[in-house]
Amino acid sequence: MKLSRSFYISVLVFYFMCLQVGHSQDSTLSFSDTALLENATLDTSLNTIKLEQNTALTEQRNELKFVLYLISTELFDDAQYVLKRMQLDSVSQTNLRDSVTYYSGWIQYFNQEFTQAIASFSSIDSVSSVLHASAFYNAICHVQIDSLNEAKRILEKINVSENEELYNLKLLQLRGISLLQRDYQSFDSLTNLIQTSSFLTKTEMEAMSVYALDMRSFKRKSPWIAGLLSAIVPGLGKFYAGYRGIPFGAMYMTIPLGAIAAESLILAGAASLQFIALGAIFGVFYVGNIWGSILSVYAKEKEFYEELDHNIEFDMHTPIRRAFY
Numbered sequence: 001m002k003l004s005r006s007f008y009i010s011v012l013v014f015y016f017m018c019l020q021v022g023h024s025q026d027s028t029l030s031f032s033d034t035a036l037l038e039n040a041t042l043d044t045s046l047n048t049i050k051l052e053q054n055t056a057l058t059e060q061r062n063e064l065k066f067v068l069y070l071i072s073t074e075l076f077d078d079a080q081y082v083l084k085r086m087q088l089d090s091v092s093q094t095n096l097r098d099s100v101t102y103y104s105g106w107i108q109y110f111n112q113e114f115t116q117a118i119a120s121f122s123s124i125d126s127v128s129s130v131l132h133a134s135a136f137y138n139a140i141c142h143v144q145i146d147s148l149n150e151a152k153r154i155l156e157k158i159n160v161s162e163n164e165e166l167y168n169l170k171l172l173q174l175r176g177i178s179l180l181q182r183d184y185q186s187f188d189s190l191t192n193l194i195q196t197s198s199f200l201t202k203t204e205m206e207a208m209s210v211y212a213l214d215m216r217s218f219k220r221k222s223p224w225i226a227g228l229l230s231a232i233v234p235g236l237g238k239f240y241a242g243y244r245g246i247p248f249g250a251m252y253m254t255i256p257l258g259a260i261a262a263e264s265l266i267l268a269g270a271a272s273l274q275f276i277a278l279g280a281i282f283g284v285f286y287v288g289n290i291w292g293s294i295l296s297v298y299a300k301e302k303e304f305y306e307e308l309d310h311n312i313e314f315d316m317h318t319p320i321r322r323a324f325y
Contacts, residue, residue: 064096067103076107083107098128105137114141132158132166133324139173140320143180143313152177168198168205169319175208176316179215180309187212200323204315211308218304223297230293234286237293242300250289257282 063086070079083104105120121138124131135158142151155173160166171190178187187208194205221241230237235250261282264275 061096064099064103067100071103071107076110080104080107098124098130098134102128102130102134105134109137109141112144114144117141118145132160136169136173136320136324140316143177143316148177148181164196165198165200165323168194168196168201169323172201172204172208172319173316175205176312179208179211179312182215184212184216201319204319207315208312211312215305215308218301220301221297223294226293226297227290230290234289235293237290238296241293241296243296250292254282254285254289257285 063082067079067082067086070076070082083100086100101120101123105117108114108117108120118138118141121134121141124134128134135154139151139154142148142154152174155170155177158166158170160170171193175187175190178184178190191209197205226237226241228237229240230250233251234254238250257278261275261278264272264278268274
């Protein structure tokens with residue numbers, strides 16, 4: 001039986017259609033395999049990046065532990081070097097970065113580099129775990145550079161109402177600033193806010209009350225009375241001002257000179273060069289003695305307040321170190 005031409009044509013068309021479908025399926029499979037391969041490669045890269053980040057974070061934490069060890073052994077220069085190296089390496093985690101900045105500021109504070117310490121403490125993030133510690137150190141650094149109003153502003157912004165010890169520490173710092181500013185009314189208001197005593201601040205709180213009492217009871221002596229007393233008896237005005245050893249030195253120098261000048265007056269006369277010379281020397285010491293007694297009153301007042309200010313600042317530092325060392 002003979003087959004028609006149309007039959008052969010139909011067979012050929014069917015054959016080519018089959019080839020076309022097979023080729024399309026191969027292309028689809030090939031594309032899917034490529035996509036799977038690319039996804040697998042991407043996952044591997046991400047895992048590698050995460051592993052590298054975790055490794056870097058672990059190394060940075062270990063470095064910070066090493067810094068704490070150096071600080072505990074008072075190797076502050078070495079600790080500062082490690083911290084600078086960590087900052088140059090760009091610490092990845094925010095809280096860890098704040099810890100690096102905080103300990104840098106702490107070492108600057110310990111080295112009395114208060115301006116640099118302020119810059120470090122001020123850059124701490126507002127949600128950092130070392131925020132309270134940095135704020136207290138920031139305030140005490142401002143106290144050290146006599147920026148008392150700024151120190152007060154920083155302390156007032158610290159929210160520690162739920163922490164009794166830190167709340168008392170805040171009150172102690174504010175009371176200390178009030179005394180340094182001679183603002184006794186503010187000191188009394190802050191004293192009334194103290195509800196319970198805390199081991200962290202108990203000794204210093206009591207000391208602040210004593211300082212306030214000493215300041216209020218202190219009365220400066222009269223400079224005019226001091227001058228008059230030294231005019232009568234050389235050195236007596238300084239004794240009146242509060243000095244105990246210095247007056248005798250002025251007395252032993254001025255009185256013998258006066259006696260020698262008086263002897264010269266009796267023996268050689270008022271017109272003699274000997275009396276003029278000795279009288280001039282005695283006059284310089286005598287007037288200097290009177291003027292020195294007047295100034296000694298102000299000097300004694302300055303010494304009194306400087307000593308108290310030093311004690312106040314010391315008692316402000318101690319609890320902060322006790323709380324956050």
